[in-house]
Amino acid sequence: MTRPTAVIAEDELPQRRELRAMLAELWPELNVVAECGDGLAALDALEQHRPQVLFLDIRMPGVSGLEVARAAGAQCQVIFVTAYEEYALRAFDEGAVDYLQKPVARERLSRALERTRARLNNGTPVDMAALLDMVQAKLAPRKTGIKWITASIGNSMKMFAIDEVLFFQAQEKYTRVVTADSEGHIRTPLKELIAALDSESFWQVHRSAIVRVGAIRAVEKGEDGKLRLSLKGHAEFLPVSSAFQYRFRGM
Amino acid sequence: MAEPSYPLDRPLPPDVAAGESAFIQYYQKYTVFSWPWAWRRTVVFGSLGVMAGVSFGASHGLFVRDLGEAIVVSLACSAANIVLVGAGPMLAAFFRHRSWPRRMERVVIVGAVICGIVLGVISSDWATQVHDQFMGAHGHHSSSKMQPTADVHMFVRRMLDASRDLLMLFIASGGLALPAYFSEGKRWAEHRRRVELEKISAQKSESDLKLTVLQAQVEPHFLFNTLASVRSLVTSDPQRAAQTIDALAQHLRATLPKLRAETGTSQSTLGEQFAICASYLELMKIRLGERLRVELELPPELREVPFPPLLLISLVENAIKHGAEPKPGVVDVTLAARAIDEGGQRRLEVSVEDDGAGLTMGMGEGTGLANIRAQLLARFGSSASFDLSQRAPGRVLARLTIPLEAPRP
Numbered sequence: 001m002t003r004p005t006a007v008i009a010e011d012e013l014p015q016r017r018e019l020r021a022m023l024a025e026l027w028p029e030l031n032v033v034a035e036c037g038d039g040l041a042a043l044d045a046l047e048q049h050r051p052q053v054l055f056l057d058i059r060m061p062g063v064s065g066l067e068v069a070r071a072a073g074a075q076c077q078v079i080f081v082t083a084y085e086e087y088a089l090r091a092f093d094e095g096a097v098d099y100l101q102k103p104v105a106r107e108r109l110s111r112a113l114e115r116t117r118a119r120l121n122n123g124t125p126v127d128m129a130a131l132l133d134m135v136q137a138k139l140a141p142r143k144t145g146i147k148w149i150t151a152s153i154g155n156s157m158k159m160f161a162i163d164e165v166l167f168f169q170a171q172e173k174y175t176r177v178v179t180a181d182s183e184g185h186i187r188t189p190l191k192e193l194i195a196a197l198d199s200e201s202f203w204q205v206h207r208s209a210i211v212r213v214g215a216i217r218a219v220e221k222g223e224d225g226k227l228r229l230s231l232k233g234h235a236e237f238l239p240v241s242s243a244f245q246y247r248f249r250g251m
Numbered sequence: 252m253a254e255p256s257y258p259l260d261r262p263l264p265p266d267v268a269a270g271e272s273a274f275i276q277y278y279q280k281y282t283v284f285s286w287p288w289a290w291r292r293t294v295v296f297g298s299l300g301v302m303a304g305v306s307f308g309a310s311h312g313l314f315v316r317d318l319g320e321a322i323v324v325s326l327a328c329s330a331a332n333i334v335l336v337g338a339g340p341m342l343a344a345f346f347r348h349r350s351w352p353r354r355m356e357r358v359v360i361v362g363a364v365i366c367g368i369v370l371g372v373i374s375s376d377w378a379t380q381v382h383d384q385f386m387g388a389h390g391h392h393s394s395s396k397m398q399p400t401a402d403v404h405m406f407v408r409r410m411l412d413a414s415r416d417l418l419m420l421f422i423a424s425g426g427l428a429l430p431a432y433f434s435e436g437k438r439w440a441e442h443r444r445r446v447e448l449e450k451i452s453a454q455k456s457e458s459d460l461k462l463t464v465l466q467a468q469v470e471p472h473f474l475f476n477t478l479a480s481v482r483s484l485v486t487s488d489p490q491r492a493a494q495t496i497d498a499l500a501q502h503l504r505a506t507l508p509k510l511r512a513e514t515g516t517s518q519s520t521l522g523e524q525f526a527i528c529a530s531y532l533e534l535m536k537i538r539l540g541e542r543l544r545v546e547l548e549l550p551p552e553l554r555e556v557p558f559p560p561l562l563l564i565s566l567v568e569n570a571i572k573h574g575a576e577p578k579p580g581v582v583d584v585t586l587a588a589r590a591i592d593e594g595g596q597r598r599l600e601v602s603v604e605d606d607g608a609g610l611t612m613g614m615g616e617g618t619g620l621a622n623i624r625a626q627l628l629a630r631f632g633s634s635a636s637f638d639l640s641q642r643a644p645g646r647v648l649a650r651l652t653i654p655l656e657a658p659r660p
Contacts, residue, residue: 011539011542011576012476012479012480012538012539012540013540014480014483014484014487014488014491014538015479015480015483017483017487018482018483018486018487019483021486021487037579038579039579040579041579059472059576061542061576061577061578061579061580062577062578062579083471083472083473083474083475083476083479084471084472085471085472101475102475102476102478102479103475103478103479103481103482103483104479141616141618143616144616144618145616146614146615146616147615147616147617147618147620147621148614148615148616148617148620148621149613149614149615150610150611150612150613150614150615151612152612155642155643156640156641156642156643157609157610157612157640157641158638158639158640158641159610159615159617159620159638159639159640161621161624186612186613186614187612187613188612188613188614193614196614
């Protein structure tokens, strides 16, 4: 019987070495065919070596361990090695995936290896996409609301605090982001913006415009008899289309 | 000068309104020489004027025993008094609502008040004539009929009478409102300062709270990863393991005691903040190895300059977490401080630059950065600036400037 093969992906060299040393001791038959320092290298190694066992750090440069596991699909047994807190990883308890918390305790590693050996011997690995989704959702930063807009200005980019933005305006391919003293553009369409922005602070007033309520100076009738908004600290007027005039009724 | 963009026809905030008395407050809580002010004042003083006119008319009626005359004299005197108290303020209000330039408005309003006095004099003269005609018809000489100046004594008396009358006229036709009108700008400025102060202290306490929470999150991912590094180094490279433990201890010592600081008023120096960042970066260098290159530029003369705690380390952690860690390959992080001149003002510029993963266009939830911004706003108001930008692909520059304070003794 051929020796089982393994790939280790861990961005910190001392930890990688230590894991390798422990594996040599606890599972001497295991053949570590590659060590990778980032996610991209791990994807390459996966392609090239098609290992049976994959040791993955979760937070790695380039591509995260969760993404590498997704790419591996059902082709190998995955053991995550991570410093993340347990609550996020508990989903793995139910499934066919093992995880180890850093610093890796010998005991835990030894038990995980036993289970992996058992799985290697009977049956094929299962696809863990659903599990990965769950863990990924738990690890994602909690939604705290949009605070910044990163917009490009010519060749550079700048982060605007959301409460500096006066309005967003749709243009052919881009969305204009306008503040009192600067402006840039983003690729996010208005539809997506309005869904994500706080509906108390930002109002859509036109098919092509979202305005920050606090930036409105006055509502007035333009020469064409339609409502338009004048803004604090900005000379442009924003048209209010009839569908959104209800917001300003009685003002 | 910042003109109050406050609508003229709304009641003023109490500390901007000119008067205190409850009765007088009926009009004084409005902007001086605004329409609501003018007509309310006219109602207040006009009612006094009507009372005076009616009592004068009534006493005339009693004297000559003629009801018709009593009514005519009452009406004439009341009307004259209303003109006296109302004409100046109304005229002034008419001009104030034109929103003319400040200087011109002032001149015109003083003119309007003088016009009001003149109109008051004319209408009083007319009412006196009405009364005098009745008295003449009854064969009496008016008491106010002027006698030719007989001697110096009479001249002085008449001058005194005239100046007393003028003072009364001045007061009645809104002259006393002029000082209140001229000091309005000052009261507004004080009001705005007070409002801003209140706002700032509210924001300060709020962001202090946020920072306390932030501090409490000594990030588990960071802590356990560091412990894992130390553990792996213990056997392979004991000396580096020792270094790592030293750096970790230094980092914790610098950041942990702040958890127990009860208020956020704690101050520190730029040198201390650089040292905290240095120990953190030292730690990250041990962990990331060759991948991380660090440069710190702190001119010695800026070492003792006051600088708020936790701002700089937040920026550096940000550069590591979002710049260096996600990007494969070597990443440079540069931390620099310098004194700059901005519009003749000495300012302190502190920047953290990395050539890591770079910014992503679109929406973001960066709470850490939002806290930094809130903290700067709370401490320095509008005199601090903070921006985060990317000039070239992957080169992210976080830059903050604050007023440069003298080093602590």
